[in-house]
Amino acid sequence: MAVFHKTKNLTSKPFHYCPGCTHGIVHRLVAEAIEELGVSEKTIGVAPVGCSVFAYDYFNFDMAEAAHGRAPAMATGIKRVHPDCLVFCYQGDGDLASIGTAETVHAACRGENITIIFINNGIYGMTGGQMAPTTIMGQKATTCPDGRSGINGYPIKICEMLATQEGTYYAERVSTHNVKQVLNAKRAIKKALKNQIDKKGFSIVEVLTNCPTNWHMSPRDSLKYIEEKVIPYYPLGVFKDKDAEVKNA
């Protein structure tokens, strides 16, 4: 008996992601979680603009490809037509935390019953390594060649910000820098999706990922960078969970 099988929620198309990038891992976690929840046939995904722009080729669901930053608005429209479908957005940091900040914040404030998987690797990968809204202080990018400093402004903390909003049901930050964290990410992603099935409202999981290519590091060093440099600025954990608030009340 097989103890492991590839989820049917991923197509057989090979990922285009760079060697060592953890996008592929997160794709698998999302696909597996949806299979385990038993709602594959009722799922609609919304892909972003950025490295995961071809996500519709990999996720074996009905898929939409949104304009840059607009995935939460598009997902809102889809969800309102099909309230019984599971609608998720898969978005990078430039997409979600820069050009689409308004769409993100207001989807949360509406308590929109959708799930967002937010990939934070602190860089614009697809366009060649420009500074992202989440590039950490001191980190080099092609548009802050000497490293991010005060003149570039400060990196945005999405989970912390959304946690202050009444409409947000669940916001957690997880990481992919080691196996234990990957398993933890899977738990959080599954919870965020389950929240939607239970009609609880807006859930977001921010996943810290790497970019060996544009960070100019080996895959191993890039994972170490997440642990040593990124997490101190972007701490892991639950920033808001109305389940816990109910329990504690």
Next chain:
Amino acid sequence: MARQLIKGNEAIAEAAVRSGCRYYFGYPITPQSEIPEYMSARLPEVGGTFIQAESEISAINMVYGAAAAGGRAMTSSSSPGISLKQEGISYIAASDVPCVIVNVMRAGPGLGGIQPSQGDYFQAVKGGGHGDYKLIVYAPSSVQEAADYTYKAFDVADKYRMPVMILCDGLLGQMMEGVELPPMRDLSQLPQKDWALRGWDGSGERRIINSLRIQPDELERYIDELYRKYDTIKQNETQVEEYLCDDAEIIFASYGIVARICKSAILKLRKMGIKAGLIRPITLFPFPEETFKKHAARDNVKKFVAVELSKGQMVEDVRLAVDGKKPVGFYGRTGGNVMNEDDLASFIAGGK
């Protein structure tokens, strides 16, 4: 059916609901705010969804999502807000998704003014957003037509799987007229949308709503296909009104509210012995070129005069259609000002 006295904006909103629109996403802007106000109260009555979006950009992308999921969806705005929607409109056009967009034009450019204008003709007809695409554009001339063409717009959008725009102006949006509203549609009778997102059960092909075609040949093939569709639309959907054109020597060209002012001027001019007529494009795309060509070829036609609430936008299409066969003059007002029939009559009588 009974006639009702209602505002243009409300007629558009109610006609949309009756045509099966159950998803409306909008943002307040003068002079169209009655549309979202009306929809916020009306859509819940019929089990529909109204969302006041955080921006025009979000509103059009909510339309994109709802329409991609198979709903009849609409947004409305006025000129500056329509500029913000252009990104989404280009994506919707490039994804073969049907929807309806209403522009109740006000004076631009920039923040401009809140009085009526026709300054968005180029934006509506020539693309507006990036890339090669078209919208079907209806230009109603009365509150009745605003209702009728909004009703029709959803069917035409579905038929060709593309965005359709209702282009009217602040005057039409704000004025009240007697209207006979079209009947409420039975949603179960609307055509099925096999292409729409709904969750894939593994049978047949899964559905992907997408405007990305990264291979140049694939994108070119797609654009060629789009333009073949637009050729079909030119054949099937062109609508135009000819008013007292048969013996006319001077032919006005105008659309929307301005066409009604032209009609008053024509009656005045005819009393003065000047044989004037009007060609009123009802569809701005497709543009009724053949009607202009037909009259341009007539010996007794002396000239055409385009009349617009702009510095002259549609006049360029009139010139293209007339193709140098006859002179094409222009009369326009901007800033939110509206000409009257005396202005036009003396412009023509003065030999301009």
